[in-house]
Amino acid sequence: MDDFLKFLEDEIQIIALSIMGIVYILKVIWLLKFKPIIEKTPAKGNESVGIGYSFMTIAMPWSMESSSKKFHKYLEFVIFHLGVAAAITASLIIPYWPQVMENGMILAIFQTIIAAAFLVGMIRLIRRISSQVMRIISSRDDYFSIILLNVWLLSAFFAIPNKNYWMLVAFFALTAFFLIYVPFSKISHYLLWPFSRYYLGKTLGHRGVYPKKTGS
Amino acid sequence: MSQEPIKSDKIEKALALFKKRMNRQAVLSFGVCVHCGMCTETCHYYEATKDPKMAPAYKADKVRKIYKKHFDWTGKIIPSWVGARDIKTEDDLKELVDVVFGSCTMCRRCTFNCPMGVDKALIMRTMRGVLTELDLAPQGVKDVSRDQWTIGNQMGVSDEDYLETIEWLNDELKTELDDPSASLPLDVENCNMVYAINPREIKYAPMSLLAAGKIFHAAGESWTLPSKGWDNTNFGLFSGDNALGGHMGKLVFENVQRLKGKSLVCSECGHGYRATKWESPNWSGIILEQPIYNFLEIMVDYVKSGRIKLDKTKNTEPVTYHDPCNLARSGGITEEPRFLLRQSIMDFREMYPNRADNWCCSGGGGAMSMSEFSKRRLEVAKVKADQLKATGAKIVATACHNCVDALMDLIRHYKLDMKVALVGELVANALVMERKAIPVMPAYAADSFLSGFRILVTDDEPDMVAFISAVLGDHGAEILRASNGDEALSILRKEKPSMMTLDLSMPGKTGVEVYEEMKNDKFLKDIPVFIITGQPELRKLIYDGSYPPPNGYVDKPIDEEKLLLNVRKILNLQHEKT
Numbered sequence: 001m002d003d004f005l006k007f008l009e010d011e012i013q014i015i016a017l018s019i020m021g022i023v024y025i026l027k028v029i030w031l032l033k034f035k036p037i038i039e040k041t042p043a044k045g046n047e048s049v050g051i052g053y054s055f056m057t058i059a060m061p062w063s064m065e066s067s068s069k070k071f072h073k074y075l076e077f078v079i080f081h082l083g084v085a086a087a088i089t090a091s092l093i094i095p096y097w098p099q100v101m102e103n104g105m106i107l108a109i110f111q112t113i114i115a116a117a118f119l120v121g122m123i124r125l126i127r128r129i130s131s132q133v134m135r136i137i138s139s140r141d142d143y144f145s146i147i148l149l150n151v152w153l154l155s156a157f158f159a160i161p162n163k164n165y166w167m168l169v170a171f172f173a174l175t176a177f178f179l180i181y182v183p184f185s186k187i188s189h190y191l192l193w194p195f196s197r198y199y200l201g202k203t204l205g206h207r208g209v210y211p212k213k214t215g216s
Numbered sequence: 217m218s219q220e221p222i223k224s225d226k227i228e229k230a231l232a233l234f235k236k237r238m239n240r241q242a243v244l245s246f247g248v249c250v251h252c253g254m255c256t257e258t259c260h261y262y263e264a265t266k267d268p269k270m271a272p273a274y275k276a277d278k279v280r281k282i283y284k285k286h287f288d289w290t291g292k293i294i295p296s297w298v299g300a301r302d303i304k305t306e307d308d309l310k311e312l313v314d315v316v317f318g319s320c321t322m323c324r325r326c327t328f329n330c331p332m333g334v335d336k337a338l339i340m341r342t343m344r345g346v347l348t349e350l351d352l353a354p355q356g357v358k359d360v361s362r363d364q365w366t367i368g369n370q371m372g373v374s375d376e377d378y379l380e381t382i383e384w385l386n387d388e389l390k391t392e393l394d395d396p397s398a399s400l401p402l403d404v405e406n407c408n409m410v411y412a413i414n415p416r417e418i419k420y421a422p423m424s425l426l427a428a429g430k431i432f433h434a435a436g437e438s439w440t441l442p443s444k445g446w447d448n449t450n451f452g453l454f455s456g457d458n459a460l461g462g463h464m465g466k467l468v469f470e471n472v473q474r475l476k477g478k479s480l481v482c483s484e485c486g487h488g489y490r491a492t493k494w495e496s497p498n499w500s501g502i503i504l505e506q507p508i509y510n511f512l513e514i515m516v517d518y519v520k521s522g523r524i525k526l527d528k529t530k531n532t533e534p535v536t537y538h539d540p541c542n543l544a545r546s547g548g549i550t551e552e553p554r555f556l557l558r559q560s561i562m563d564f565r566e567m568y569p570n571r572a573d574n575w576c577c578s579g580g581g582g583a584m585s586m587s588e589f590s591k592r593r594l595e596v597a598k599v600k601a602d603q604l605k606a607t608g609a610k611i612v613a614t615a616c617h618n619c620v621d622a623l624m625d626l627i628r629h630y631k632l633d634m635k636v637a638l639v640g641e642l643v644a645n646a647l648v649m650e651r652k653a654i655p656v657m658p659a660y661a662a663d664s665f666l667s668g669f670r671i672l673v674t675d676d677e678p679d680m681v682a683f684i685s686a687v688l689g690d691h692g693a694e695i696l697r698a699s700n701g702d703e704a705l706s707i708l709r710k711e712k713p714s715m716m717t718l719d720l721s722m723p724g725k726t727g728v729e730v731y732e733e734m735k736n737d738k739f740l741k742d743i744p745v746f747i748i749t750g751q752p753e754l755r756k757l758i759y760d761g762s763y764p765p766p767n768g769y770v771d772k773p774i775d776e777e778k779l780l781l782n783v784r785k786i787l788n789l790q791h792e793k794t
């Protein structure tokens with residue numbers, strides 16, 4: 001393997017990952033400096049159960065009208081995030097365990113997931129551009145992030161057979177940029193998501209609202 | 217639109233207040249939104265109008281932009297990249313008032329539908345608090361808050377009025393139950409329960425307090441109303457003013473302690489219960505030793521333990537239930553009202569969606585007090601109206617006085633064939649008294665308890681004048697009639713009646729104008745006025761605070777019993793039994 005590509009796949013990724021890690025740690029420290037609202041009242045429900053339920057909503061599309069009525073959007077969410085996870089995994093496999101991608105079946109699975117995620121990403125981009133509501137709530141970061149992810153997924157699709165030099169360069173260069181950009185963009189939502197769902201679940205569990213009573 | 221720069225100290229103050237109010241949960245709700253749009257159709261403002269500017273994320277972004285400018289790392293450096301923006305002009309502040317007070321009832325429906333857990337109600341309340349401190353809240357919110365600060369209740373009920381009404385209701389209860397031991401006890405120490413109510417029960421809806429009195433009496437409960445700190449409602453929740461929130465909680469809690477009550481029970485008021493049980497302790501720092509209950513929980517306990525018995529054949533009309541947002545999404549109460557309704561009515565029809573998924577009545581978040589937004593409130597209530605209509609019920613029961621008002625407004629606006637009742641009222645109606653039978657509804661003598669009183673009936677609809685005149689005339693009142701505002705004022709000046717009933721929506725001089733003219737006239741201002749309408753203008757008279765609120769109101773179609781009860785309350789009369 002070419003030294004440059006090796007450097008890009010290895011050292012550069014580690015540097016980018018470290019930067020991301022440091023920024024994330026700083027971000028969490030910053031977040032924790034804000035005092036939380038503390039529930040001082042005696043509980044009616046169970047906070048732990050509420051927190052658990054709050055996290056599990058991600059796997060219970062029926063628990064939210066927004067995902068049960070628009071199940072296709074939930075499916076899009078699942079496919080897109082699976083694709084991102086697959087591409088991240090591939091970025092680790094290729095430099096350290098390249099033989100894995102020599103298995104045709106594994107490669108096909110990865111490529112299928114990533115291709116599906118790319119298609120979903122395109123649907124999301126088109127929706128963001130064509131829907132009036134989506135346009136009005138979107139910032140430049142929203143557009144840039146989805147375009148960046150789509151391009152990155154596309155590069156992943158072509159790079160993971162581990163044969164095309166320029167595709168590998170593109171994929172790992174984008175991955176490094178992605179790692180550094182993410183903490184400053186909306187893509188870092190996954191860092192805040194656990195905190196957000198934790199506090200919502202804690203409050204609603206405390207009051208006996210979560211787990212949500214059914215009937216509708 | 218003018219873009220006058222505002223004084224920088226005002227901007228500075230707004231920003232300082234905004235920063236001061238930031239806490240971890242708020243930072244998360246501001247920071248975690250991915251603009252996925254999943255919450256869009258879950259908001260009744262958007263659903264009814266399809267206006268993109270009513271999408272929850274768009275509305276939240278109006279506040280979020282300021283957060284991004286001052287807290288977000290990227291927003292501080294490249295604001296335009298993440299949509300960060302500062303407050304720059306008077307119009308920016310006006311727009312914020314319109315968004316956070318006029319376009320969101322803080323119902324939290326979108327929160328429950330956000331995969332990220334963004335609490336839009338928290339975002340809105342954060343900004344409401346800033347605007348309230350800058351004295352920019354809508355007039356109705358300011359007036360009600362002032363009354364809570366200075367008088368201790370949201371409808372400005374004086375101690376004298378409160379005590380008189382309790383005394384009057386006390387006698388009503390005895391007469392109705394034909395039982396001298398029945399009472400609405402006041403300031404009794406060491407009771408099991410101290411009962412805190414919504415001032416609407418004193419001012420406009422004595423039936424609900426009477427219903428509670430019957431239920432407590434039937435259960436043989438040891439309970440009391442406090443003479444002070446009796447208002448369980450809390451405009452601090454709506455205005456974002458935590459100090460007011462704490463103040464109102466403290467008033468209630470201190471009186472429970474003063475009376476050494478064993479528990480505190482909140483009457484049927486969604487936000488009142490939420491504020492008292494869940495929010496005020498955090499705001500005031502007072503954690504009451506005594507447990508705090510909702511009246512619904514108490515009634516369930518009575519039924520389950522056999523302390524009261526219900527006969528559901530007394531309520532035969534089909535009934536549906538509207539879950540108040542503050543009970544279902546923020547208070548953890550959804551099953552109790554259903555249990556009670558199934559025990560006390562023949563035909564219960566579930567509303568869809570329901571419980572924590574229910575649509576807001578459109579009057580939450582203090583919206584009923586903001587008359588400048590009434591038109592929008594009624595427009596977005598279309599979602600609720602459609603939901604109600606689909607049930608086919610004739611009565612919509614709820615457990616919140618605020619929802620009652622909002623539902624009555626929308627029922628009239630969308631011409632639905634429905635009435636509104638509190639759960640407690642239906643339970644009271646189904647009560648089976650062991651010792652003495654309770655009349656299903658008060659049975660008034662067709663005699664002369666109104667004799668000696670002259671009542672002016674003002675309405676442009678001849679049928680309505682005829683009906684009200686017949687009801688009041690049958691009970692001995694001397695009736696004067698007016699078909700328009702000018703005629704009413706002239707009769708008022710000439711005849712000085714004991715009270716008047718007034719329709720608000722008349723051609724020519726409207727009822728509101730007549731009312732305002734009366735209140736500005738030193739000879740007429742003390743004549744009690746009973747409003748017969750449910751037009752949104754009524755809310756203006758009740759909440760705007762420019763004039764004393766009317767002495768009572770009833771909606772069209774008029775419920776005869778409610779009309780008589782209210783007229784007797786205004787004239788301070790006890791009814792006679794047939």
Ligand code: SF4
Pocket residue numbers: 248249250251252253254255256272273329330331332333334
């Ligand atoms: S659903 Fe949540 S994350 Fe998505 S736009 Fe609405 S508030 Fe933002």
Ligand code: SF4
Pocket residue numbers: 258259260261271272275319320321322323324325326327336337576
């Ligand atoms: S809290 Fe309720 S009214 Fe406000 S934006 Fe969300 S759904 Fe709409």
